[in-house]
Amino acid sequence: MEENTRTFSAVRNVIFSVHKNMDVEDKVAFYNEWAGNYNEDVHILDYRAPMLAARSLSAAFPRDREGALVLDVACGTGLVSAQLQELGFRHFVGVDGSSAMLEVAEKTGLYRELKCCILGKETLPVEAGSCDIVIIVGALSVGHVAVTVLKELWQAAKPGGYVCMTTRADAQNLEYKSQLDCTVAEMEREGLWTRVDVVEEEEWERAVSNDETGYISGVVYLYKKSSGQAPVV
Secondary structure, three states, X not given: OOOOOOOHHHHHHHHHHHOOOOOHHHHHHHHHHHHXXXXXXXXXXXXXXXXXXXXXXXXXXXXXXXXXEEEEEOOOOOHHHHHHHHOOOOEEEEEEOOHHHHHHHHXXXXXXXXXXXXXXXXXXXXXXXXXXXXXXXXXXXXXOOOHHHHHHHHHHEEEEEEEEEEEEOOHHHHHHHHHHHHHHXXXXXXXXXXXXXXXXXXXXXXXXXXXXXXXXXXXXXXXXXXXXXXOOO
């Protein structure tokens, strides 16, 4: 078996590259190249967001989880769905902009369908009001997916369905987080969904910036789509 030669220093350089201001095509190319080392790198980083989001959702979900359809948006290599499977969920559809990430996700055998879609540039390729759960972990941050995608996530959920989202709370992402908080709150005021839980987690992933030590923090947002809501046209 090949020896693990990845180091935290190498992963740190990768993370710095991820957050560079690249155009969409360059970002997709970056993730395509990263796919082969992604799982190993996030393990070294102790990236806890998939587990934290899955636990938060599982604690609040009152229904038959074996029959629930989960839309895993920005699914990457399948880390979130793997966590949810351990908690009793069985039906997953994955969406990601990186074809190489989707190839890794396919090998897990978790997904009944995988679709390639660049969020914010292409329309989310799912039927409106079709999913019991819509979950997006890791993509809602500066330099990745614009907060405007929240309406698409909401639209994909069934009335009464759940939308679970995450974002980082480190210094580099605070402006984006503020925009996200404002959009989430505005959608609640509009009656599109109701808050189930918002959990601030101190140990999100290992810090890579020279200005930070230990772990950076992050937030899990869990909202329930209002019953009787018609899809946005």
